[in-house]
Amino acid sequence: MTAxxxxxxxxxxxxxxxxxxxxxxxxxxxxxxxTGLDDVAREAGVSRxxxxxxxxxxxxxxxxxxxxxxxxxxxxxxxxxxxAADTLEDAxxxxxxxxxxxxxxxxxxxxxxxxxxEEILPLLAFGRMDQVLAVCTAFAAPHLARFLDQATAAQxxxxxxxxxxSYSSWPSVDVDLTDxxxxxxxxxxxxxPALATSGSTP
Numbered sequence: 001m002t003a004x005x006x007x008x009x010x011x012x013x014x015x016x017x018x019x020x021x022x023x024x025x026x027x028x029x030x031x032x033x034x035t036g037l038d039d040v041a042r043e044a045g046v047s048r049x050x051x052x053x054x055x056x057x058x059x060x061x062x063x064x065x066x067x068x069x070x071x072x073x074x075x076x077x078x079x080x081x082x083x084a085a086d087t088l089e090d091a092x093x094x095x096x097x098x099x100x101x102x103x104x105x106x107x108x109x110x111x112x113x114x115x116x117x118e119e120i121l122p123l124l125a126f127g128r129m130d131q132v133l134a135v136c137t138a139f140a141a142p143h144l145a146r147f148l149d150q151a152t153a154a155q156x157x158x159x160x161x162x163x164x165x166s167y168s169s170w171p172s173v174d175v176d177l178t179d180x181x182x183x184x185x186x187x188x189x190x191x192x193p194a195l196a197t198s199g200s201t202p
Contacts, residue, residue, distance in 0.1 A: 016054050019044045023066050028107030031115050074102055075139055082143035093184045100177020103168045136161035
């Protein structure tokens with residue numbers, strides 16, 4: 001079964017957004033396991049009861065909503081870059097750079113990766129990693145299909161997703177996903193020659 005791209009979450013109220021943004025601040029500061037509802041409520045400037053009313057499931061509900069919202073923001077930003085590109089090279093370069101920069105600058109994510117890797121690493125192992133790649137591929141492939149046939153677009157989208165996951169998880173001195181020039185060099189050295197050899201470049 002083909003994985004679908006993540007759906008946009010329902011629009012949050014300004015109070016819910018404030019609570020979710022406060023949760024991100026707290027997670028970046030203390031990590032996921034040490035962040036409690038009292039911390040989130042204090043950071044958001046609301047009562048604990050207000051947090052419960054907005055997210056009846058408590059901390060688990062807040063955490064799930066944070067993850068959905070941040071994924072939606074991530075895909076919206078990357079999608080904007082892909083949609084604005086005029087060439088395949090530009091699409092790959094801008095999409096990978098946007099993804100790499102957002103991952104690198106995400107304070108909450110970096111704290112969890114650094115101090116609570118057990119919360120993230122299961123997503124990068126075996127079948128769970130396949131799910132992550134499937135979602136990313138389903139999202140990016142339609143954008144790349146403007147320049148490639150559908151089958152090749154899906155393959156390139158998965159390849160790009162693997163590049164982002166790999167270099168974000170295990171940084172290299174040779175490739176900086178936050179630097180457009182570095183990413184463009186990678187695209188020109190790896191992606192475009194492979195596509196030219198296969199006869200898939202437009």
